[in-house]
Amino acid sequence: MKFIIIASFFIFCSAYSANSQDSFQSNNVVAKELYKELRCLVCQNQSLLDSDAPLALDLKKLVITKLEDGESKDEIKLFLVERYGEFILLKPTFTIKNILLWFGPLIFVAFGFFITFRFFRKKNLVYSESSILTKHEKEKLEKILDRDLK
Amino acid sequence: MIIELGHYCLALVLAISLFQFFVPALGVRYKSSSLMRSSFITAYISFLLVSLSFLSLTYAYVTSDFSVSLVAQNSHSLKPLIYKISGVWGNHEGSLMLWILILTFYSATVALVGRKLPLKLISLVLSCQGLIASAFISFILFTSNPFIRLFFPNIEGEGFNPILQDFGLAIHPPFLYLGYVGLSITFSFSIAALLIGKVDTIWVKWVRPWTLIAWVFLTIGIALGSWWAYRELGWGGWWFWDPVENASFMPWLATTALLHSSIVAEKRDTLKAWTILLAIVAFSFSLLGTFIVRSGVLISVHAFATDPSRGLYILLLLVLFTGGALVLFAKKASHLKSGSLFQPLSREGALVINNIIFASAAATVLLGTLYPIFIDAVNNSKVSVGPPYFEAVFIPLMVPAILLCAFSPMLSWKRANIENIMERIIAVFICSILLTSILVFIYNGSASAFLGVFLGFWLILGTTYEFIIKVGIKLSFKTFIKRSLKLPRSAYGMSLAHIGVAIFVIGVTVSSAWREEIEQPILIGEKVIINNMELSFLSINNVKGPNWIADRGEFEVVRKGKNKEFMYPERRFYPASQVNTSEPAIMSNILFDLYIVLGESLNNDKSYSLRVYYSPFINWIWLGILLMALGGILSLTDRKHRLGYAIKINNENISK
Amino acid sequence: MKKKYSYLPLIFFFILVLFFARQLILKEDPSELPSVLLEKSLPKIKLDKLSDYKLFNKKNLLQLNEPSLVNVWSSWCAPCQIEHEFLMTMSRSNNIKIFGINYKDDKQDAIKVLKLNGNPFYAIGRDDDGTQAINLGVYGVPETFIIDASGNIRYRHVGPILEYDMNNTILPILNKIK
Numbered sequence: 001m002k003f004i005i006i007a008s009f010f011i012f013c014s015a016y017s018a019n020s021q022d023s024f025q026s027n028n029v030v031a032k033e034l035y036k037e038l039r040c041l042v043c044q045n046q047s048l049l050d051s052d053a054p055l056a057l058d059l060k061k062l063v064i065t066k067l068e069d070g071e072s073k074d075e076i077k078l079f080l081v082e083r084y085g086e087f088i089l090l091k092p093t094f095t096i097k098n099i100l101l102w103f104g105p106l107i108f109v110a111f112g113f114f115i116t117f118r119f120f121r122k123k124n125l126v127y128s129e130s131s132i133l134t135k136h137e138k139e140k141l142e143k144i145l146d147r148d149l150k
Numbered sequence: 151m152i153i154e155l156g157h158y159c160l161a162l163v164l165a166i167s168l169f170q171f172f173v174p175a176l177g178v179r180y181k182s183s184s185l186m187r188s189s190f191i192t193a194y195i196s197f198l199l200v201s202l203s204f205l206s207l208t209y210a211y212v213t214s215d216f217s218v219s220l221v222a223q224n225s226h227s228l229k230p231l232i233y234k235i236s237g238v239w240g241n242h243e244g245s246l247m248l249w250i251l252i253l254t255f256y257s258a259t260v261a262l263v264g265r266k267l268p269l270k271l272i273s274l275v276l277s278c279q280g281l282i283a284s285a286f287i288s289f290i291l292f293t294s295n296p297f298i299r300l301f302f303p304n305i306e307g308e309g310f311n312p313i314l315q316d317f318g319l320a321i322h323p324p325f326l327y328l329g330y331v332g333l334s335i336t337f338s339f340s341i342a343a344l345l346i347g348k349v350d351t352i353w354v355k356w357v358r359p360w361t362l363i364a365w366v367f368l369t370i371g372i373a374l375g376s377w378w379a380y381r382e383l384g385w386g387g388w389w390f391w392d393p394v395e396n397a398s399f400m401p402w403l404a405t406t407a408l409l410h411s412s413i414v415a416e417k418r419d420t421l422k423a424w425t426i427l428l429a430i431v432a433f434s435f436s437l438l439g440t441f442i443v444r445s446g447v448l449i450s451v452h453a454f455a456t457d458p459s460r461g462l463y464i465l466l467l468l469v470l471f472t473g474g475a476l477v478l479f480a481k482k483a484s485h486l487k488s489g490s491l492f493q494p495l496s497r498e499g500a501l502v503i504n505n506i507i508f509a510s511a512a513a514t515v516l517l518g519t520l521y522p523i524f525i526d527a528v529n530n531s532k533v534s535v536g537p538p539y540f541e542a543v544f545i546p547l548m549v550p551a552i553l554l555c556a557f558s559p560m561l562s563w564k565r566a567n568i569e570n571i572m573e574r575i576i577a578v579f580i581c582s583i584l585l586t587s588i589l590v591f592i593y594n595g596s597a598s599a600f601l602g603v604f605l606g607f608w609l610i611l612g613t614t615y616e617f618i619i620k621v622g623i624k625l626s627f628k629t630f631i632k633r634s635l636k637l638p639r640s641a642y643g644m645s646l647a648h649i650g651v652a653i654f655v656i657g658v659t660v661s662s663a664w665r666e667e668i669e670q671p672i673l674i675g676e677k678v679i680i681n682n683m684e685l686s687f688l689s690i691n692n693v694k695g696p697n698w699i700a701d702r703g704e705f706e707v708v709r710k711g712k713n714k715e716f717m718y719p720e721r722r723f724y725p726a727s728q729v730n731t732s733e734p735a736i737m738s739n740i741l742f743d744l745y746i747v748l749g750e751s752l753n754n755d756k757s758y759s760l761r762v763y764y765s766p767f768i769n770w771i772w773l774g775i776l777l778m779a780l781g782g783i784l785s786l787t788d789r790k791h792r793l794g795y796a797i798k799i800n801n802e803n804i805s806k
Numbered sequence: 807m808k809k810k811y812s813y814l815p816l817i818f819f820f821i822l823v824l825f826f827a828r829q830l831i832l833k834e835d836p837s838e839l840p841s842v843l844l845e846k847s848l849p850k851i852k853l854d855k856l857s858d859y860k861l862f863n864k865k866n867l868l869q870l871n872e873p874s875l876v877n878v879w880s881s882w883c884a885p886c887q888i889e890h891e892f893l894m895t896m897s898r899s900n901n902i903k904i905f906g907i908n909y910k911d912d913k914q915d916a917i918k919v920l921k922l923n924g925n926p927f928y929a930i931g932r933d934d935d936g937t938q939a940i941n942l943g944v945y946g947v948p949e950t951f952i953i954d955a956s957g958n959i960r961y962r963h964v965g966p967i968l969e970y971d972m973n974n975t976i977l978p979i980l981n982k983i984k
Contacts, residue, residue, distance in 0.1 A: 423812070427815060430815075431815070434819075441826070445826075445830065446835075446836070447826060447829045447830065447836065448836055449836045449837045458830045458833050461826075461830050462827075462830050465823065465826055465827065465830065468823065469823055472819055473816070473819060473820070473823070476815050476816035476819055477816060479812060479815065479816070480812045480813040480815075480816050481812075483812040484812060520822070520825070522836075523825050523826070523829055524825060526829075527825055527828050527829075532839055532840065
């Protein structure tokens with residue numbers, strides 16, 4: 001059993017390492033990543049990558065030029081946000097302003113578990129109408145359930 | 151004349167729908183069964199009249215009657231017949247006509263098949279449907295009338311966008327609407343249940359087929375839209391988390407949660423309030439989708455001609471139906487008494503977790519879609535929420551769901567013993583890791599695909615394993631086959647649908663992680679190499695089509711061990727509408743798609759801008775979705791889902 | 807389900823409706839972007855001369871020491887032609903100087919338009935590749951910026967200026983900043 005787990009771990013690692021990527025990425029690759037994160041302002045439902053609009057082409061040229069000048073992704077994004085606002089970013093910034101957006105999903109799940117927990121606490125259950133138990137039987141049932149659910 | 155008849159029929163149906171709303175409700179209140187029974191007749195007549203109305207509009211399109219304003223704006227005499235017909239619903243007013251056609255169709259079908267249901271229940275359901283119909287018909291008649299005539303008829307129509315003349319696009323709305331409107335049935339049943347004050351097994355058994363029908367149609371409709379976008383729009387993408395795409399995805403997520411929740415409600419008589427709430431929410435998402443697409447509140451490339459005043463009207467509809475339903479829910483939900491207990495680690499527990507995840511997923515998509523409105527109101531700033539956000543939050547939500555999905559069917563009801571299945575879990579885990587590693591190795595693909603592929607294999611192996619165990623282990627082959635044929639179809643449906651999910655996940659993961667693309671100018675005679683395939687740009691020719699002229703490129707594709715193949719991407723020009731489009735050439739098979747897009751000719755020398763995409767396993771995306779839908783259809787054909795079966799069984803039990 | 811929790815969906819829905827109602831009542835165009843350069847100083851932009859028209863740069867705008875307009879236009883842009891009339895009226899009657907940025911245009915076409923329809927611009931510059939206009943956050947043509955006497959951007963109007971915009975937006979702002 002242990003052997004199988006260790007063996008699969010090694011197989012997993014070898015698959016991973018067989019595909020070790022070059023840590024250096026060409027400007028073109030970084031540019032493409034950036035294009036995917038920037039919204040086309042003309043065809044507003046496309047990213048710069050997908051859009052052929054003239055402004056999109058201009059912005060793409062700008063990005064490449066800046067990358068060649070050595071600017072980082074963040075610097076380029078900042079440049080564009082200063083001129084066009086955060087709207088140009090397809091990925092909303094991770095700031096206090098957007099805290100509801102980024103933590104929302106987690107809050108929903110937590111809330112879901114919370115409600116379920118409260119709902120299914122033993123005390124809140126009402127027996128279905130069709131069962132008519134005497135007080136004595138009810139106490140007996142409670143005891144049994146107590147034991148079961150512990 | 152025909153148009154005027156259609157118009158008149160519609161106005162008549164408004165009156166009948168109002169009757170259908172009031173009278174059966176009064177019948178329930180005053181316990182008059184004849185008043186209640188009137189709902190059947192009104193449902194049948196409504197459908198008949200709406201069909202006539204819809205047919206009259208279709209007739210106008212087919213005969214290119216440009217004296218009708220809508221036809222003049224949206225159609226053209228040169229359009230092929232099939233697109234004239236699909237043009238009926240390719241606009242705001244016409245699509246609403248399709249909506250109520252489907253609504254009255256569903257109402258009539260429910261009336262027909264539900265004749266033997268408790269009269270109180272069915273009358274309330276039909277009454278609710280009547281109200282929905284009245285609301286939408288009044289919306290059509292007062293703000294979006296398709297029957298308006300032009301004082302001076304046009305000689306020719308203006309509607310000739312070639313992008314919209316596509317078969318996939320033509321049938322995508324009907325499927326979606328069959329889904330959206332199908333949810334009105336579960337909604338009406340929920341309202342009826344809340345008013346009556348109880349949700350019993352009959353109710354759940356009766357409602358489940360309708361939920362499945364709506365779910366199947368939604369699934370297919372969404373898949374069609376996505377597949378069409380991929381093949382036609384030219385950049386190899388298939389989902390952009392656009393507000394209108396999300397508007398169809400949210401009801402789908404809610405309906406999936408509803409399907410699973412209703413299983414618990416049926417088997418264990420619990421989670422009833424939750425099931426009712428989901429049914430209300432699912433239909434509300436349908437209405438919300440209608441609102442988003444037509445109000446102009448959010449930018450979307452799909453949006454119909456938007457109009458804030460129409461938006462206000464739809465908002466009122468939302469307030470009436472969702473608001474009203476939620477008020478009813480708030481008051482009456484606590485009266486729905488729950489039947490049984492269960493341990494957290496049990497089939498019920500797993501389904502509850504599934505519910506939480508899918509409901510949270512729907513809420514998350516809603517949050518991301520509407521967030522720009524929220525932040526604009528609160529902060530007066532413009533923020534955009536695009537695919538990077540949705541992908542970042544959606545995937546972590548779905549991973550636990552998929553992990554759970556493989557093994558939940560193995561958990562027993564009420565209280566499950568983890569030790570029994572631990573061995574199976576480990577076995578599946580190891581095999582999945584192995585298979586994934588092998589695949590990654592063969593394709594020499596990046597390891598970023600590892601998690602997605604692993605989840606896919608995990609789900610396939612787990613589902614298959616569970617199926618085998620259900621039939622029986624340690625059996626001879628013949629006995630195994632015999633026994634497996636005896637399994638109820640809903641068991642097959644579930645397994646097939648879950649496998650569909652797995653295939654979908656693998657398709658999504660691999661097609662994006664291991665995708666290769668080339669974007670460069672190319673001269674005639676030049677070659678490019680992508681994924682060990684050699685593409686040669688042979689020539690450019692002028693071609694003519696029925697309503698277009700094009701530059702067609704000829705590419706020769708050479709793959710190892712295969713004969714030469716040819717692909718022909720085009721750049722088309724439609725004279726009637728002065729529009730240029732790019733038709734990609736796509737080579738599709740189960741293992742990959744090769745996608746060539748020919749751009750404009752550059753700088754007047756013989757070079758053209760070229761984009762080539764190699765997307766491995768991309769067709770697994772749509773294959774997976776198709777399997778999900780097939781699973782749903784299989785389940786529907788199960789005896790126990792036969793509409794009316796629940797009543798029959800109940801009657802038999804009573805007479806015993 | 808406990809009674810008080812069952813009211814939660816309703817409350818949540820109600821809040822949602824309020825947000826929607828606000829959007830509908832405001833009747834904003836969601837694709838229109840407000841400039842993020844409001845209240846900031848006009849960015850330095852480097853433009854090329856158009857024939858022998860006076861060249862627009864930040865210096866000669868500031869030298870005026872009065873509110874002015876900066877209009878981004880092209881000869882190939884149809885709404886710009888519609889707007890041209892109003893620009894002519896404004897430059898004559900309202901005594902306001904208009905600076906023009908000729909955006910991604912052909913020199914000869916631009917000169918032709920000005921000769922044909924009149925020149926409303928106090929000074930013009932060419933931005934042939936559109937990179938200078940990016941510094942202003944321009945995302946389409948035409949766009950018009952209202953600049954106050956100290957050279958700060960006070961408002962950006964997207965699309966052509968028509969009579970309605972003139973009377974209800976542009977003039978009130980101009981009056982305010984005088």
